[in-house]
Amino acid sequence: MLLPEFEYFAPGTVEEVLALLERFGDGAKILAGGTDLLLMMKDKVIRPRCLIDITGVAALNGIRYTPGQGLIIGAAAKIAVVERSPVVREKYFALHQAAGELGSAQVRAMATIGGNSCHASPAAETPPPLIALGAKVKLQSRAGERELPLADFILGNRQTALRNGEILTGFFLPEPPPNSASRYQCLGLRDAMEIDIVNAAVNLVLDEDGATCRDVRIVMGSVAPAPLRARQAESTLAGRRLDAAAIEEAARIAAGEAKPISDLRASAEYRREVTAVVVKRALQQAFYALTAGPNKGGLCS
Amino acid sequence: MKQLIELQVNGETYAVPVSPRDLLVDVLRKKLGLTGTKKGCGQGDCGACTVLVDGEPVLSCLTLAIACRGKKITTIEGLAENGRLHPLQQSFVDHGAIQCGFCTPGMILSAKALLDRNPAPPEEEIKRGLAGNLCRCTGYKKIVEAVGAAARALTAGNLAGPPPEEPAAGEPAGALPANGEVKS
Numbered sequence: 001m002l003l004p005e006f007e008y009f010a011p012g013t014v015e016e017v018l019a020l021l022e023r024f025g026d027g028a029k030i031l032a033g034g035t036d037l038l039l040m041m042k043d044k045v046i047r048p049r050c051l052i053d054i055t056g057v058a059a060l061n062g063i064r065y066t067p068g069q070g071l072i073i074g075a076a077a078k079i080a081v082v083e084r085s086p087v088v089r090e091k092y093f094a095l096h097q098a099a100g101e102l103g104s105a106q107v108r109a110m111a112t113i114g115g116n117s118c119h120a121s122p123a124a125e126t127p128p129p130l131i132a133l134g135a136k137v138k139l140q141s142r143a144g145e146r147e148l149p150l151a152d153f154i155l156g157n158r159q160t161a162l163r164n165g166e167i168l169t170g171f172f173l174p175e176p177p178p179n180s181a182s183r184y185q186c187l188g189l190r191d192a193m194e195i196d197i198v199n200a201a202v203n204l205v206l207d208e209d210g211a212t213c214r215d216v217r218i219v220m221g222s223v224a225p226a227p228l229r230a231r232q233a234e235s236t237l238a239g240r241r242l243d244a245a246a247i248e249e250a251a252r253i254a255a256g257e258a259k260p261i262s263d264l265r266a267s268a269e270y271r272r273e274v275t276a277v278v279v280k281r282a283l284q285q286a287f288y289a290l291t292a293g294p295n296k297g298g299l300c301s
Numbered sequence: 302m303k304q305l306i307e308l309q310v311n312g313e314t315y316a317v318p319v320s321p322r323d324l325l326v327d328v329l330r331k332k333l334g335l336t337g338t339k340k341g342c343g344q345g346d347c348g349a350c351t352v353l354v355d356g357e358p359v360l361s362c363l364t365l366a367i368a369c370r371g372k373k374i375t376t377i378e379g380l381a382e383n384g385r386l387h388p389l390q391q392s393f394v395d396h397g398a399i400q401c402g403f404c405t406p407g408m409i410l411s412a413k414a415l416l417d418r419n420p421a422p423p424e425e426e427i428k429r430g431l432a433g434n435l436c437r438c439t440g441y442k443k444i445v446e447a448v449g450a451a452a453r454a455l456t457a458g459n460l461a462g463p464p465p466e467e468p469a470a471g472e473p474a475g476a477l478p479a480n481g482e483v484k485s
Contacts, residue, residue: 104433192432
């Protein structure tokens with residue numbers, strides 16, 4: 001499978017990237033990890049005239065944590081780097097888990113966190129935890145910079161709010177509140193190298209009593225064209241003392257909010273059933289992490 | 302439109318004419334003659350084309366050769382030293398972890414990336430590290446055992462692994478090695 005012809009640029013700064021985008025317009029594509037883009041080019045789904053390789057742009061790489069404020073992850077940060085980051089593991093555990101579930105070791109070494117959101121696959125791993133953790137995307141064009149909640153950036157299957165001449169430069173995640181824990185769960189046809197049938201991330205905040213839900217975010221993937229907040233399930237839990245029955249009820253409500261389709265991986269009916277299971281497990285694990293001591297890494301099951 | 306780039310492979314620097322669309326796997330195999338790297342699915346699913354780029358396992362069928370300028374590439378040909386197999390290679394032979402051999406170079410490079418980062422991985426970590434490498438002769442059990450045994454041998458120092466892809470000091474960059482015949 002040959003790639004079509006294209007011009008290749010490897011700029012060193014964001015300004016150079018933006019100048020190239022202006023010059024080539026629609027004919028340009030950003031090359032980050034290439035694990036989705038080059039496949040689409042091999043399949044002749046897209047035929048860009050030029051690829052702009054951003055992996056060498058220092059400003060788009062790296063993970064920077066400022067205590068009390070939060071975390072900035074460069075758009076070109078590799079998934080493996082996100083997964084191994086001690087601060088991501090300590091403070092943004094659901095993101096650590098989702099990064100570890102993405103593809104294979106090779107794909108994690110190549111793919112980027114920015115590409116995972118910009119490709120906007122409904123089954124993508126990292127957008128649900130990022131949204132649950134309150135992530136904003138940082139966008140830059142020659143007209144200036146802007147920020148959007150990631151939830152408003154991913155609009156649907158392969159659709160984002162990215163404008164012509166604009167690039168995603170990074171993600172901002174606020175400092176997690178005290179008494180909070182995030183967890184990610186997913187279900188695929190097998191344990192490795194699968195595309196999720198359903199995934200879900202929760203970010204749970206408890207009151208000082210260690211039992212009452214102060215706030216919770218539940219974000220489901222692969223059950224709608226874009227990551228879906230289970231807002232009714234969230235409001236069911238808010239202000240309520242958490243126990244098995246409350247979590248079970250919230251998971252059922254979340255499954256009712258899902259808008260799954262049938263495809264080659266699962267039927268809509270099955271997806272809805274296992275949405276309840278996946279959301280329940282994520283809630284149980286977050287609650288357990290806050291009430292029963294040491295963090296337990298959740299594996300896909 | 303071809304341009305001349307330098308690629309550092311197994312410690313040697315090669316000057317190679319490439320088009321932007323040339324994939325690393327094809328340049329390694331067809332232009333450098335390093336056919337140990339296999340091309341399986343061409344879609345990033347099978348892992349047969351795995352090589353190390355700056356120590357990380359990478360799918361060379363989804364990597365542009367031109368994007369590898371200035372990076373250290375290690376292929377299966379770069380593991381043996383002075384005719385002696387790398388402990389991972391020796392362990393694969395000793396454990397019968399090779400059947401048809403097509404997946405083996407990628408398997409061993411994925412295993413090397415894993416052991417370089419985690420010298421004593423539990424079995425589950427070995428399986429996770431190799432999850433992106435498919436074997437159609439169904440030899441996974443022996444492969445996992447071979448990697449575990451190599452890890453024990455390497456950490457015990459019973460077998461000294463050759464150092465990674467460091468070029469010899471003072472070697473002039475850009476020189477075409479004697480064996481580095483380049484076809485355009």
